[in-house]
Amino acid sequence: MNSPSQRNYLMDQTQAPLFEALREFRKRRMVSFDVPGHKQGRGNKELTAFLGKDCLSVDVNAMKMLDSLIHPTGVIDQAQKLAADAFGADKSFFMVNGTTSAVQAMILSSCSPGDKIIMPRNVHRSAINALILSRAIPVYVNPSVNQALGIPLGMALEDVAAAIGEHPDAKAILVNNPTYYGVCADLVSIVKLAHDAGMRVLVDEAHGTHFYFSDALPVSGMDAGADMCAVSLHKTGGSLTQSSLLLLGPRMREECGYVRQIINLTQTTSASYLLMSSLDITRRTLVQDGFSIYRRVIEFADYARSEINQIGGYDAFGTEKCDGGAFFAFDLCKLPVHTRAMGLSGVEVYDLLRDDYDIQIEFGDLHNFLAILSVGDRPVGIERLIAALADIRLRYGGEAATDLINEYIKPSVAVTPAEAFYAPAESLPMADCEGRIASESVMCYPPGIPIVAPGERVTAEALEYIRYAKEKGSTMTGTEDPQVEHLYVMLE
């Protein structure tokens, strides 16, 4: 296994073929009698004034010189090959419907209806939704929980081994690398266990782009030998929102065509060239400058951790919590902070930062909040965050909270997500749902990890969590009911 800085690029990574083709296209001043109808912005003046002429002039349709994402043979094919090379993958696909579509493509191309897939329960809603689409059967591994922080960790190796032993017919294992909080499991060992048992390893790397461009960070999915990775280049890499990569490892070589068919089941046939060119440009930037960029990001985050910990009342935790097991490694670019010692919930700090200080962080849960650092951060922003936290402590800090509620609710699985989702159902007030089987999800968003997922029996513990999270001001979603007061449950 190579470390990222020793990766030998096989292609000339200074190229950006899709970007260059778009520049060439712009120079040719083509007359378009195709879609999109705004025709390089001329047909929508207000939008052009807002987004800029340069932007609209390359918002174009697939054509010969610009290739086509549904069947790439030209510059998109080249750009995808360069991305695969950059990330140490055998093959890459540009995704324009978010990492959600990449996660769904991984599961749909690995599991047919009725196939089993091993996964931690603290996955993003996109994975649960993929189970509905694929009609796969989840085998949940309960993630370990750090009791002091109240957060779910990665999967412990012995739990993965046990799940494989009990379900040797499972087709794949899905791993978060890292979790939202920046926690990584022992991915290399999980890959070995899975491959020995003939199972694929699918890695949700929505928050792991930077792992490919630093030796100081946890191992990336491709470097660990995983088979498929969903990499959210837009989250920490700098490409446009909604653009993402699906990477395939060498064991998937024969499956590339099938994976593309799966992607094309749901992906748009009018893929945005703004999104795709942002992937091409970002890939080149990251290869050229990623290592120095993420070195600086890690310095910022380490500085912030040390300053925040000096304020008192906050625990900006990190690698010191690593235990060789379920908290195997930590993503240094994440800045999760535990707030319980000063009696505030993470959501409350999250709200104060936004409302009083104009500082938007990623999310707050009951006892922690999370700031994400990435390519775009600068010292002034870090200083503002630290100063605001110091001020919040002085204004609102109090006694340590004693009512620790775990972020992880152990699920009680009754039927598969697909069965529950498609079954006849009735809508009941949340409080009356205890013991019933949910046919939809409830979650705080962010982070978007279902508290109750379709097919699970609604427990008293889950209801208490939902009540408490609402009281603390978390944004809830997942249900058909926009107020999240009613839940659809299966008819009995």
Add this chain to the structure above:
Amino acid sequence: MELWFNEFQSADSKFSFRVRRQLFSRYSDFQHIQVLDTYEFGRVLVMDGFIMTSEKDEFIYHEMVTHVPLAVHPQVRKALIIGGGDGGTLRELCRYPDIEDIVMVEIDPLVVEVSRKYLPTLAVSFDDPRVTILHEDGLRYVRRCHDMFDLIIVDSTDPFGPGESLFTREFYSNCKHALKADGILVNQHEGPYYREDAEEASAIHRKTSSIFAHARVYQAHIPTYPAGHWLFGFMSDSWDPVADLDRERWEARGLETRYYNPDLHRGAFLLPTYVRRLLEEGEILDDVFVRAKDRDEDPEVDDHE
């Protein structure tokens, strides 16, 4: 050849003066710094294209940020300047012999260097034994201080550049903790006339008045600043800037000034109605004034000469 410097005071209006020659131009780690020798204003310090100060009218700004709080607070012993790299505020503070300690936190060392070399009438107090000059982030410095200063003066650039963090709630609030209980915070408060400045002035006032018992705004006429009209903020939990003005004590000091005097002190807090509305209700002049370009139809045009 005639050389003219233009500053866009808003997107659609500019302020302009003739330049004899450019004496200095360099990019520091933080900003573009220029010194221009001009016919009308003497040497002018320009940062990122905006006039910071001129030899001819700098006295107005620097007197107004120092003498106003010092005529109110009876015993300023320890003072902090955030920014102020040209040295003008420091020069005025150093005229008070009973101030024992002055810390100046200027993020950009090049500003001080340039001032020493090109603005000798401002840079007279950098070597005063009471002065400590630090080159670091102002917000970072302030948040580490508790109960330390009698007076903090924020002599900063605009909020669109290295001074950005000095216009935030976290900055004002950390200043309050850095001040002693009866301390005073004075800041440059942007201008009331052009939209961008006015929106910022309104935002500053909203933030400071939620933090300090007294958050009062006063004004001065500064020819080289946008619209020639600039605002300052006076914040304190203990002192009212007008009721607690101690005229006799200040006059007994025998300080000679060119703009400030105790009568003007009172008058400076009397604001035009549109400025009051801006501060109290957030009403921006542009929103109530129908601009020519927004009129529905032109009157009959008669421009045949």
